[in-house]
Amino acid sequence: EAQVTQNPRYLITVTGKKLTVTCSQNMNHEYMSWYRQDPGLGLRQIYYSMNVEVTDKGDVPEGYKVSRKEKRNFPLILESPSPNQTSLYFCASSLTDRMGDSPLHFGNGTRLTVT
Amino acid sequence: RKEVEQDPGPFNVPEGATVAFNCTYSNSASQSFFWYRQDCRKEPKLLMSVYSSGNEDGRFTAQLNRASQYISLLIRDSKLSDSATYLCVVNDRYGRQLTFGSGTQLTVLP
Numbered sequence: 467e468a469q470v471t472q473n474p475r476y477l478i479t480v481t482g483k484k485l486t487v488t489c490s491q492n493m494n495h496e497y498m499s500w501y502r503q504d505p506g507l508g509l510r511q512i513y514y515s516m517n518v519e520v521t522d523k524g525d526v527p528e529g530y531k532v533s534r535k536e537k538r539n540f541p542l543i544l545e546s547p548s549p550n551q552t553s554l555y556f557c558a559s560s561l562t563d564r565m566g567d568s569p570l571h572f573g574n575g576t577r578l579t580v581t
Numbered sequence: 582r583k584e585v586e587q588d589p590g591p592f593n594v595p596e597g598a599t600v601a602f603n604c605t606y607s608n609s610a611s612q613s614f615f616w617y618r619q620d621c622r623k624e625p626k627l628l629m630s631v632y633s634s635g636n637e638d639g640r641f642t643a644q645l646n647r648a649s650q651y652i653s654l655l656i657r658d659s660k661l662s663d664s665a666t667y668l669c670v671v672n673d674r675y676g677r678q679l680t681f682g683s684g685t686q687l688t689v690l691p
Contacts, residue, residue: 501681506589506683507683508585508668508681508682508683508684509625509668509681510681511678511679511680514678524678525680556624556625569615569627569630570617570625570627570679572624572625572626573624574623574624575622575623575624
């Protein structure tokens, strides 16, 4: 089954403790992206990647890191999480970076709480 | 001003009603437009793309007005299963970044 898999689904952590949210897609998609969703603000892009070893900042990259060493994986790293990073996170992938040609496929989401 | 603005609702309509949502965008160079649907606590899913000439998919009709920089979604004969949040999405001029509206919440009542 074609899908985007994120783990974990739920994560509660403390300020400053490094964490990684994994994202993997099995559709051989070139484009991958991370979003956070907060009430009243909608989905905001954190980072995106157009292919292996190519990553770019989105609208809200501060406090986050990503890597794209393999085509299928795009982990999101929070080196020192803070409470303002409490949010619902979505990973998404698309066949190409030309959004008019192919839709975004989203993972199930990761609900992160930083205390 | 937000790049993509939607009326958050909530819209509560009876089954069988026709409901319309509008969305405005600020970047006149935007190239592509979409409606995504998001059920409670779930991931967004593409509902339909929006083409310049307008397009229809069953009970759903999407329209684009470039001059006024807004897009619309019309749902006819609403079903209970249409209850969801509808996200307006706009693509930047380079085709690489999508900007999402904060969504319009629809509840269809029996």
